[in-house]
Amino acid sequence: MKLAAPLKGVPPVYYGAWLLVACFLLSLIYLSATNSDALSFSFLGSQMSYSVTAPASSTASSNQQFGTREKEGIERSSPCDLKFNYCEVDDRAVLDRSRETVESLNNNNASTSVDQLQRSPTTKAEMSDRSPLCDLSNYRSDTCEIKGDARVAGKDSPSVVAVLPGGSSVQSWKIKPYARKSDPTAMRNVRQIDVRAVVDHIAAVPRCDVTHTAPAVVFSTGGYLGNYFHDFTDVLVPLFQTAGPFAGEVQLVVADFKFWWVGKYLPYFNRISRYPIIDFDRDERVHCFRHVLVGLRSSRDLIIDPASSPARYTMLDFTKFMRETYSLDRDQAGGARGRRNPRLLVISRARTRKFMNVDEIARLARKVGFEVVVAEADFGGVANFSRLVNSCDAMLGVHGAGLTNAVFLPTNAVLIQVVPFGKLEWIAANYFRNPAREMRLRYLEYTIGAEESTLTELYSRDDPVFRDPESIHKLGWFTMGAIYLDKQNVRLDLRRFRPVLSRALKLLRN
Template identity: 35%
Template sequence: MIEFKFNTSKHGTALMKEMAPPPRQITCDRSHYAYDICTTNVETTLNPTTSTFFIQRPTAVDANQTATKIRPYPRKFDSPVMSRIKELTITAGTPIPSCHVKHEAPALVFSAGGYTGNFFHDFNDGFIALFITLNSFFDDKDVVLVISKARDWWVNKYATLLGEFSKHPIVDLDNDNKTHCFPHAILGLVSHGFMTIKPELMPNPKSLHDFHAFLRKTFGANDKNVSFNSFPRPRLVLLNRSSGDGRLLLNMEEVKMEMQRVGFDVIMFEATASTSLSKAFAVIGSSHAMVGVVPLGLESVAEMCFGKLAKMGLNYMEYRVRAEESSLIEKYGKDDVMIKNPIHFLNGRPWSQTTMNVYLKEQNLRLDLLMFTIYLNKAYKKAKQLVGS
């Protein structure tokens, strides 16, 4: 018989704790559909020239691990775009480079590549995800933003907003040649889905309403500053596209004239890469109504990306484009399945390369003004109430 004896004294308990393996100093969560996120739990040195993060004082367990890699952009499901995101390395290996710049605040590391330059993606893949991550991992919100693809035009465009996320200068992961030391680092951004913030998934619950309040504070505007009484007629923002990349209104001037006839003051607005966010916020925030184009075959995408969001605090009205109003009918014919039944043609997938190539890039619209005016009149009645409020 073999007898085991366990020392339950305080000394024995302390000895068992000493023998227990130390906590992992590099942890990665790769269980999510849209994103990976990695944390270094000790002092970390960044060598930008090799895109490598070294942990200080690696334990024996960490030192024996192979280096882990991450692409810090929250569209893991989108292989084509993820292939263009710079891959970063986190290692417990040596030698650890000497430190040129020492930071007191931890690093939050992400990429501004991918679909950056498109307003929707700048927020969906960028600033909403950044807001979620900041409020999920950093109690005091004091971080240094370490950004890949932080191109000058992007930094200038969003300088005010970036300054609200962090009071520290950005570390440019692509062009900096100095090593930087941080108390720890988070690599990656958390996404809750398309244009979504789910409070139940956050330790410090926030919502899209909180994000909107953050934007109002950032740009010095709030609901009380927008005096709808200062406009004699309701203002309508008509979102324009002139890039030749699809989704154009072929009878734009006629649509604009009809809006004016109904009673709106019409503001034509096209958001480009050089349009400042403060300008876009001011134009849209001072309007009573906004009209954007979502063409045939994209109804589910429109609802997922914009409809659900708008219904949180706006009166959302959907005008469903008919086949006769789409330019695709000229190319494919009215009896083609992609015209008669886009959902069946897409095999139930709301997003695909076909969606991009056909329904987004090839398609333009010529609205039926008789049908569209019915919706304009309804929108005008709602907007008129705001002018008198």
């Protein structure tokens, strides 16, 4: 049987030579497919380098090699400043490098897209972690957590985009990242952010201007901020609960940015994050992250539920954090301080719910056995006032924002809350009694009678204000607050109040 017709013009004697050349070439092809090392050989007197990429045992292994090379490139590249947690990136240059990498991969990994490599490789097992997980069930705050490729665009397009490595589904959420979502009045002053999950396609997502190495937390400083109580309940405590576990290695992205407000708590922000804050509303760049949290985890006012905190934080952890942040000396009430008597801080108020007989209250406390300091809460000078609070063993005040300073008291100190007239015990319990116990403070409560309220100067005793306070509550928060919180001052019955002071002294001495 003829296998091939003789080639015209080629003597049969050369067939054997051509056969040897073909065998040599087949041997080279075999070595290329099996040898994982780079081969160098001399051919016709010239040195030739031939690189062979090792067959990837899995997508993950080849991707890991790419990720390592990219990391080394970032560390050597001048556009990146790891000290300030950002890299200035030209997407076109990244894309060109990615294409070169794709060409070097073997057919087993040929399905990896160029844009996927641009952002960093992900195995199929990790794909589920890429999609945003938005929890809208919490009554205090909505939160989304994105792991993978997340792009934050603020000024021109207020959005956080999660780029999925595959699939066709697209989802979106509307998030107001402020921890008081059940209060429509507060939320009117909070910017809405679009959180979107989009398909992996380079033309469908914002191009990266800055790539960050640390995760990001996106939140708002709108709402009721400026009120000392809400400063803590709506941002400072939830932000600690959310960003604290990163131990400073976290980038804060702030919507409704209030420069003066951040400056007020600058020691706190310098400790919660090592990096300059990104102004979400004014920054024109697109910031890219591998991990983004939109919204703040929040439990209750001045309370952290360990079950909702990745680090299992409690309010005791928060108070310790604040003492360390402001370099406060005392962790425990009592102890040697060069004083014989426990120290009591009486919080005075200049306007509503103020003590009308504060001097008599101070004299009574000294007779009982306290060293007494009377001061109005300095909501602007947090550092100085925190030191005064921490120097005391007990704090006394009428229900109001000033009692928020309990976060600076040493553990086992005593907090005495004076509750104004008007069936306000439930407010007192939720805002300060329950949090005080979570901070491991001893708590005492004194509810004034009608005769101790200056409302007697404004309303007759037959008025529903005295006769039926619950009917006033049914008129709504603002009506109730205008009467029982804004118009009322307190004149303590000292004989009736003295046992409370005696009880506080006994708790401290025992």
